[in-house]
Amino acid sequence: MRKWNYIWMAALLLASCDKAEEIAVDDGSIRFVMQYPSATRATETSFEQGDKIGLFLTEYTGETPAPLQISGNWANNVAATLEGTEWVTAKKIFWSDNRMDAYGYYPYMSLTSVDEQPFSIALDQSTERTGDQLGGYEASDFLWAKTEGVDQSTETVTLQFSHRCxxxxxxxxxxxxxxxxxxxxxxxxxxxxxxxxxxxxxxxxxxxxxxxxxxxxxxxxxxxxxxxxxxxxxxxxxxxxxxxxxxxxxxxxxxxxxxxxxxxxxxxxxxxxxxxxxxxxxxxxxxxxxxx
The missing domain is CATH 2.60.40.2630 (Immunoglobulin-like)
Structure with missing residues (x-):
């Protein structure tokens, strides 16, 4: 009888371990919600799997926001990729003790400047998307967003994008x-x-x-x-x-x-x-x- 009790207790411990692994741990990193300019159709007007966005976060000094710079921000051009229903950042971004401004842009680029970044539209916008390679039309559609004054009480940072071309x-x-x-x-x-x-x-x-x-x-x-x-x-x-x-x-x-x-x-x-x-x-x- 005692042997069966041991087996039953072991089974309960294993089950509790499995359930513990299923619980998401809040590690203090920031979660992002990206809102497309218009969400009325499934393809053109929504982000697709594998889409990559660039993120910047700048800190406030008191009530004064810091200017956006190519480097030295709280977060510098961190890539966020749509995987399933979540945006996964290339590295985790944690909250500052200060308020912050969040910037997002699409499509992701290797930047040389934040105020005069070279950009060009595709000359052939009829090309189709293949894997991670954007089609000519998608690669030409520059989107931008900014959310001001976020802090830890926000829980998530929502960025509402707009077409800029x-x-x-x-x-x-x-x-x-x-x-x-x-x-x-x-x-x-x-x-x-x-x-x-x-x-x-x-x-x-x-x-x-x-x-x-x-x-x-x-x-x-x-x-x-x-x-x-x-x-x-x-x-x-x-x-x-x-x-x-x-x-x-x-x-x-x-x-x-x-x-x-x-x-x-x-x-x-x-x-x-x-x-x-x-x-x-x-x-x-x-x-x-x-x-x-």
């Missing part, structure tokens, strides 16, 4: 003389745009490289009638070739001026006819902040 949506519309359906092999280009910029991580501002050379960007396809691309905020002041659609080896070219505004989605509806010289444009309303 500009998005162009091009919708193809069949004109009266266009015959047949829009093909699935159309290609859309945006000409004469500067693809390079500098980023101020303290404010999230994206500024066009004033010495940057103009280039052509290939848009990504959403469906047969819709194409989109991320642009550096800038103004195209002189009338020049702007949008080109290649359909069935026929090139439809639109010349125009345009202003790409930071954090804005611009929609252009292009009416195409059988005659490639007959292209008209309708500029739709602007969407601020969260893009759908």
């Amino acid at each position: 500009s998005k162009l949506v091009i919708q193809l519309v069949k004109g009266p003389s266009y015959e047949g359906e829009l093909p699935d092999s159309a290609t859309v280009y945006i000409h004469n745009v500067v693809p390079t910029a500098t980023i101020d991580l303290a404010t999230g501002a994206v500024t066009k490289d004033i010495f940057g050379e103009v280039a052509t960007v290939k848009a990504r396809k959403v469906n047969n009638a819709t194409y989109e691309a991320i642009m550096i905020p800038q103004r195209i002041e002189s009338r020049r070739p702007f949008i080109e659609i290649v359909v069935n080896n026929i090139s439809y070219l639109l010349e125009d001026t345009f202003q790409f505004k930071a954090g804005m989605q611009h929609t252009l509806s292009l009416v195409i006819n059988s005659n490639p010289d007959q292209v008209s444009v309708d500029i739709g309303g602007e969407i601020v902040g969260g893009w759908n």
